[in-house]
Amino acid sequence: MAEAPERKVLAPTAAQTTAENPWPLQMLSQKLKAHIEKAPATWVEAQVIELNKRANVSYLTLRDIDAEVSLSVTVWGSVLSRLEAPLERGSRVVAQLKPDFWIKTGRLSMQGMDIRPVGLGDLLARIEKLRQALAAEGLFDPRRKKPLPLLPHRIGLITGRNSDAMKDVLRNASLRWPAVEFEVREVAVQGVNAVSGVIAALEELDHDPRVDVIVIARGGGSLEDLLPFSHESLVRAVAAAKTPVVSAIGHEADRPLLDEVADLRASTPTDAAKRIVPDVGEELQRLGQARTQLNRRIRELLERETERLAYLRTRPVLANPHVMLHSRADDVAALSSRALTAVRTQVGRHTDQLVHLRAQVRALSPQKTLDRGYAVVQLEDRSIVRSPAQVFNGTPLKVRVAGGDFTAQGSGPIATHEVAPTAVATTDLATTLTEDQT
Structure with missing residues (x-):
């Protein structure tokens, strides 16, 4: 009886396999399937970009809301039958996905265990919640909004490629002020690339010192089409911009969060062109009106002053x-x-x-005294005789009376009692006359 071949012992893990002791392909596939099946089902949010229905199974391609990431999903008819409305391309959905590995072909696929469209009410609720959060931070405060320049020389325009919104802004602004210049950035204004494209263009124009104001313009559309302009990243980028930003998204009824944070909200792209540059015709008309008013005021002033001058002259x-x-x-x-x-x-x-x-x-003069009979007797040295002892026999004297002077000679002293009164009076008079002469 032939001896049975010895059974080969396989490595327990993939890391222990070697060229001499490899795994069978089937074993690798089984282990991959077992490992993948351990992954739990995950709820994700995405947009349906492809939808192919075949009998009882549908093949979907889901794409991330904010990035260029796609994933193929297989959904059984029983899952789609639970939906109230048929699933369509472009729908925004949340889906419960679980990975599945097909051993026979070695293909990894995603199984859609459940899928639910994100309704308009859900989107509005999310936007409103974000609106309240950003408003609480003060991003919508009117005090932080920057004033627009009176006459911008260069306008930055962020809009869709060859879009009607771009044409409206360029045409209406040029008609109003032909000298205006534009720095245009054409980007995607809907889809997964819209947010990143608009933010990149905004930052580029904000750093350009020649740009005086930035306009973000887009035509009307559905709520889903305008969702990028309510994205938190874009709203914060506009709030951080140093250059004034004008939001011109959709129509009058459309109001994404970009309108709240922008320094000026224009109801339409055409309205934005009218509000960022003045109308040259209107300005010329205003100048004419101002000139007319000024001339009238000057004439009134001249007439009033002329009447006043005429009144003053009367x-x-x-x-x-x-x-x-x-x-x-x-x-x-x-x-x-x-x-x-x-x-x-x-x-x-x-x-x-x-x-x-x-x-x-x-009445008090010495002359009056002389007139009364008094005299002044002087020696040769013109000293006044004040005592009889000063006069001797033969002493030359000069005598002054009221009528004039004459000379005399002394004959010796006389008795004191006989001459004392006269001598005293004469002495006082002589002193006075001497002082007068001096």
Whole structure:
């Protein structure tokens, strides 16, 4: 009996396999399937970009909302039958996915265990929740909004490639102010690349010192089409921009979160063009009106001042200026007369005082004493004889009386009692006359 071949012992793990002791392909496939089946089912949010229905199974291609990432999903008819409305391309959904490995072909696939469309109400609820959170941070505060320049020289425009919104902004702005210049950035304005594209264009224009204002424009669309303009990343990027930003998204009824954070909201792209640049025709008309008003005010001022001058000229002082001079001349004459009278009065009073004082002085003068019979006797050295002892026999003397001077000679002293009164009076008079001469 033939001996049975020895059974080969396989490596327990993939890391222990070697070229001499490899795994059978079937074993690798089984282990991969077992490992993949351990992964739990996961709920994801995505957008349906492809949908192929075949009998009882449908093949979907889901794409991430914010990135270029796609995944193929197989969904059984029983799952789709639970939906109230048929699933369509472009729908936003949340799906429960579980990976599955097909051993026979070695193909990995994703099985859709459940799928639910994200309704309009859910999207609005998410946007409203984000709106409240951003408003609480102060991103929508009117005080942080920057004023637009009165006349921007260069406008940054972020819009779709060759879109009607771009044409509306360019055409209407150029019609209003032909000298305006644009720096245009054409980006995707819907889909997964919209948010990143708009943010990149915004940052580029914000760093360009030539750009005075930035306009983000897009035409109308469904709520799903306008979702990128309510994305939190884009809203924060606009809030951080140093250049004023104008939001011109959709129509009047559309109001994404970008409208709340922008420095100015325009209802449409055409409205944005009208609000960021003035109308040259209107400005010229305003200049004309201002010039007309200015001319009218100047004429009114001239007429009013002319009437005032005419009224002033009718006043007596201006009609006959000499009247004012004559009245002032009369005042000056009256004042001069009063001053002259006052001076004369003072002069007369002081003259009387001088006469009185002169009379007093004359009454007390030495001459009056001489007139009363007194005399002054002097020696040769003109010293005054004050005592009889100063006079000897033959002493030359000079005697002054009221009528003049004469000389004499002394004959010796006389008795004191006989001459004492006269001598005393003569001595005082001599002293006074000597002081007067001095």
